[in-house]
Amino acid sequence: VMEIANASSPEVFVLLGFSSRPSLETILFVLVLGFYVVSLLGNGTIILVSCLDVHLHTPMYFFLANLSFLDISFTTSIVPQLLVNLWGPQKTISYGGCMVQFYISHWLGVTECVLLAVMSYDRFAAICRPLQYTIIMHPWLCLSLAFISWLGGLINSMVGSTLTMLLPLCGNNRIDHFLCEMPLIMQLACVDTSLNEVEMYVASFIFVVLPLGLILVSYGHIACAVLKISSAEGRRKAFNTCSSHVAVVALFYGSIIFMYLQPAKSNSHKRGKFLALFYTVVTPMLNPLIYTLRNKDVKKALRRLVLEKSCGCTGTRGHI
Template identity: 55%
Template sequence: MEQKNESSFAGFILLGFSDRLQLEPVLFVVLLIFYVFTLLGNTTIIALSYLDPHLHTPMYFFLSNLSFLDMCYTTSIVPQFLFNLSGEDKSISFGGCIVQMYISLALGGTECILLGVMAFDRYAAVCRPLHYTVIMHPRLCALMASASWVTGFANSFLQTVLVFLLPRCGRNKLAHFFCEIPPFLKLVCVDTTMNVYATFFASVIMLLTPVSLIMFSYGWIVKEVLRIKSTGGQRKAFGTCGSHLTVVSLFFGTAIYVYTQPSSSDSQDQDKFMSLFYTVIIPMTNPLIYTLRNRDVNGAIKK
C-alpha cells in the first residue's frame, strides 16, 4: 500500500481483513457475487410489488420499503469495501467515513423499526382479519414507514455527531472494513465511557425495543393461530409470518451481538465477521426468504 504521511493524511485506513491477505481475493469474489444478487433480488421484489395489482397490499408495501432499504444499506458499505480489497489502498477520506457511518447507521436503524412495523402488520392480518383493511389503511402505512425512516436518520445523526467530535490524537487506523461506531471508539484518546453508554442506550432503543414489540405481536399471533382448528389454516397463518420471523431472527441476532456485547480486542475478528453477516449476507438472502414459500410472489414472477 502506498504509504501516506499520517500527519498530513486526514482520512482513515480501513484495515479490514488485511491481517489475512490470503482471504482477501476470495472475499472480493464472494462479496461481488453477493452484491450483484442483492441488487437483482431486491429490485425484483420492488418491481413485482409495483407491477402486480395482487401485491398492492400493506404487507408488500412494507416489503418494498425493506428491499429498497437493503439495497441502499449494502451499497453504502460494499463498493468501498470491494475497492479496498481490490488493491493496496485501504484508505477512506474523512468526509467519506462520516457519510458512510451516518448512512449505514441510519439505514440499519430504519430496518430495525421497519421490521417491528411489519410484525404489527402481521398481527393485524392474523388476529384482526375482519378489520385488517380498516386498521392498515394506506395513510397509516405511509405514516409508519415515514416514521421508521425519520427515526432511523435522526438517531444516526445524533450518534455520528457525538462520535466525530471526540479527539483521536492522530490515530486513523480503523480495525474494521467500514466506518462503524464500536471500532471507531477505539481510536479515541480520551475516556469514552459516556459514549459507550450512549451507544448502548441507543442500541437498546433501536434494537431491543422493536424486538420486544415483535415478540409481543408474535405471542398474540401464536395464541390466535392455535385457536384455528384446521391444520391447513394453521399452516397458512404460520407460513405468512414465517418469512418475516426468519429475517428478524437473523438480522437482530447478529446486530444485538455486535452492539450490546462488551468491547474487547479478542472479539475484533468475531465482530468483523458478524458485521459482514448482517451488512452483506442478510440483505442478499431477504428476497429469497420472502419469495421461496410465498405463492403470491411466485405467481407474480411467473406472470
C-alpha cells in the same frame, strides 16, 4: 469542540479489514461481489413486482418494498468501498468518506430494526384481527409507520454519529475492520468515551431491544391465535404468512445484536468481522430469496409479469 475534533481528525482512515489474511482477500472479493449483485437483483425484483402487480398493493408488500430498498441502500453504503479494499493494496478511506458511510449505514441499520417491528405489527393485525385488518392498516397508517421508521433511524444516526465524530482521535486512523462504525471510531478516541457509550446503549435499547420486544409480543399473540384455528389448512396458511418475516428477523437481529450490545473497547470486534460481513453482505441477499422462495403471492406475481412481458401485454398498475 468542533475545532478540537477537526484539529485531531486524520485526513484518511486505514481500514485494515482482512489484510492480516491476504490469501482470503481474492476469495472474499469474488464472494462479496457475487452476493452484492444477487442482492441488487433480488431486492430490485421485489420492489419492481410490488409496484407493478396490483395484487401486491397491500400493506405487507408496501413494507416489504421498503425493506428491499433499505437493503439495497445499506449494502451499497458499505460494499463498493469493501470491494476496492479487497482488490488492491490500497486500504484507505477518506475522512469524509468514512463519515458518510458512518452516518448512512447507521441510519439505515436502525431504520431496518424499526421497520421489522412495524412489519410484525402488520402480521399481527392480519392474523389476530382479520375482519378489521383493512380498517387498521389503512394507507395513511402504513405511510406514517414507514415514515416514522425512516425518521427514527435518521434522528438516531444524527445524534449518535455526530457525538462520535466530535471525539478527538489524536491522529489515530487505523480501524481494525472493513467499515466505519460507531464502536470502532470510539476505540480510536484519546479521551474518555463514557458519554458516547451511554448514548449508544440507550439508543440500542430504544431502537434494537424495544423493537425486538414488540416483535416477540406480536408473535406471541400470533402463536396463540394460530393455535386456536381448528383446521390444519388454516394453521398452515397462517404459519406461511409469517414464516418469511420470522426468518428475516432471526437473521438480522441475531447478527446485529452481537455487534452493538457489547463494550466499545472490547476486542470481540476482531472476532466479529465475519459476522459483520454476514449482516452487511449476506443478509441483504438472503431477504429477497426468503420472501420469493417461501411466498406464493410473489411467485405468482413474477410469473404474471414474465408472461405479460413475453406476450407483449401491458402490466396492470395501481397505487399502494
